[in-house]
Every structure is written in C-alpha cells, then in structure tokens.
Amino acid sequence: MIILSIETSCDETGLTIFKAKGNQNKASFEILATTLSSQVKIHAQYGGVFPMMAKREHQKNLPILFKKTLKKAFPSSPAKGRTEEGSEDIEQKNPGIDLIVVTSGPGLEPALWTGIVFAKELALKYKIPLIPVNHMEGHILSVFAKNKGTFTIPLRRQGSGGQAKINFPILSLLVSGGHTELVLMRDWLKYEVIGQTLDDAAGEAFDKVARMMELPYPGGPEISRLAEEFRKNISSSPAKGRIEEGSDPLAFQALPLSRGRKIRILLPRPMMYSKNFDFSFSGLKTAVLYLIRDLKKENVNILKDEKIKAQIACEFENAVVETLVYKTKKAIEKYEAKTLIVAGGVSANKHLKKEMQKMLKDTNSKTKLLFPDKKLTGDNSVMIGVAGYLKYIKNKMKNIKLDSIKAEGNLKL
C-alpha cells in the first residue's frame, strides 16, 4: 500500500510517501519521496520557536511540499507538468495513496493543527483513512528507519534460525526539545513511561544555556561543538591537578582569575542519584546562570572569552550526559532491557552516543544500542509514517473517525 505521512508538530514541515507492505512478522518500507522544510532560520532570530509563526510557515509550506513530494513519488503521473489553464493539478486526483498518517501530538497545538487540517482535507478528498500518531512514538521507531531507499522492521517476537529480530524489553531514552523520558516497551506499540523530566527537557536546557552564552538557536549543536573543541584542546595539553572520582577530568580545570584567585567550573548533576528514573534540568540551567554572574563579578566576560565559554559548554554537556547515562544504566539493570534506543533531537549529540556506548561496554552489557540515522534524529515525517503503518498492521486505529482526530499538545505515550 502507499502511505503519505505528515509532520508539523514544531518547526519542521515534513512529508513522506512510502510504499509499505507487511504482516505480523515484518514491515517493509520503500521511500518514494521525502521532503523536509526547516523553519530554524526564521525562529533563530528570536531565540526560540514562536507557535503562531510556526503555524503560518507550515500553512505556507504544506501545499508546496505536498506537490513536490507527489511529483517525486509519482514521476509518471499523467497530471505532471500540466500547467495549461483549466488543467488539473497533480494533487487534485489521488495518484494512488491508500493511507494518510499525521502527527497529532505532543507539540505546539497551532502547528499540529495545520498538519491535521491538511491531512483531513486530503483524506476526505481521496476517500482514504487517516491515522493519528504520537510524535514520541515516531521518535522511538525512527531508529528502525532510513531516510531513503528501503528498510525492513522485524516484528516477530520469536526469531528462529538466523532471522533478525528485535529483543524485548526495549528501553527508550527520548531526548528532545520538549521531552526527556525513559520509556519501557514489552511489546511493539506498548509504552510505559518509567521516568521523565520534572521541569525542563534536556534539549530545552541546551537551548536555554546557549541563549545565556549568546549562541544561536538551536543551542544543542552549538554547545556540543564548543564542548568538543574544549575536549580536543585539553587532550593535547592534559590538565594537572585534582580529578574527582567518577567525574570527567576535563571539567575540573581551574580557571585562573584576577587577583590570583582561581575558580572551578563545576556544575551539579541534578537528581542523578534519586531513587526513581525522573530527571530535572532546570537547576542545572540556573547553576550556569549563577556561574556566569559570578564570573562577571570577577570581571570575566564569558561572551568575550571563547575558552571559558567552551569550558562551560563542556561541563554543562558532561552534566547532562552523565545524568542521562547513569539513569539509563540503572533502568537497563532494573528492567533487564535487551535493547536500548536513544532518540529525539538530542540523540544527535556525539558525546551522548560515545558515553552510552562506553557505559554498555564498561558494564559488559549485552543490551543492543540503537541510535537513529543522523538525518532522522530531529523531527521528520519518515518516523511518523513508520509508526502509522505499524499501527495499521497491528490492527490499531483502523477506521478511525475523522472528527475524532485533534491536536493534543500534551499527548502522552
């Protein structure tokens, strides 16, 4: 069957057309066309995403991207290229799409609505079903997808012979701009949130700390770049001095300040040792704020001192990553997870990936680690289509009434 998937939950407009086939044992996908339009540059001027501006951009982009995606997916469609007056546009007649999938939440409601309204109109016009998908479910399943070509997801629980299979339970660490959660899956499409952030999400903390340091939005890649730079410099001239047990030695270099005083860049690891799987990143963000203020009192303007900026970025990234890795390790042990998925925008972070790999190696863990393809770490419609099709073949959400599909900003897994 042919599927069209649509993603508009935040600041990326994405459309994908797949050919999909499958049964209870496996699902195979062939991407016929996929398009993604990022609004990052528009929102960057304001340091964050403005929901109403995101809505306007999605509304503008959706018809353009849809036409582009259709033309790519159905190059020999008869309507292609016909521009004479009174002629039909390619999107007027259904070129063969059997199912539409759309993100219904969580996310920014005005942005979500644009995708939903667009999808409903098409579903009505083409007389085909529409399946709503949870954006976080999409992120989890993104690790099984590719951005182009074909891919297959083995769905069977018992693999025989050399057949590929995914081992359960699966633990997913979802880290994005709006979410930080640990999700346990004992079966496909069954989710149990075992821990989550009590305040800021990890990506949000990256973005806010970046803003304090006057780095552009989105802050994650910027902080990460500075942190990597700092690590590289330091490893070529190793720090002498105190190294605290269990900590990253790179973060503990003392900064020489005026009047012969020194200050250590040391940030907290909030809730790291709490007895649950919840996270908190707002205290860490505030600690960076105070650090910058204290440095200012010492006449250190971090905005003008690239080295100190990079050192703060490094210690901040260490603090976030250490917390995420430690809690994930505890959750793997408790739930005996056989597969670990790390997904969402922050899964693009190289240090996070390296430290997750290291943790599994150091603990001799047999847990299989899955990260998404680099192109699928951020928001995209490929992951949404995959989630929708799995729902479809698992007999969930068939014949859903169009009227019942609505945007839910706080939709839970």
Ligand code: KG4
């Ligand atoms: O999943 P995503 O694209 O959108 C949401 O659903 O929120 O995640 C975006 C978040 C932003 O906060 C961004 O700063 C963060 O992912 N991010 C990163 C990196 N790349 C993107 N955070 C840390 N390191 C990165 N390399």
Ligand code: ZN
């Ligand atoms: Zn996302």
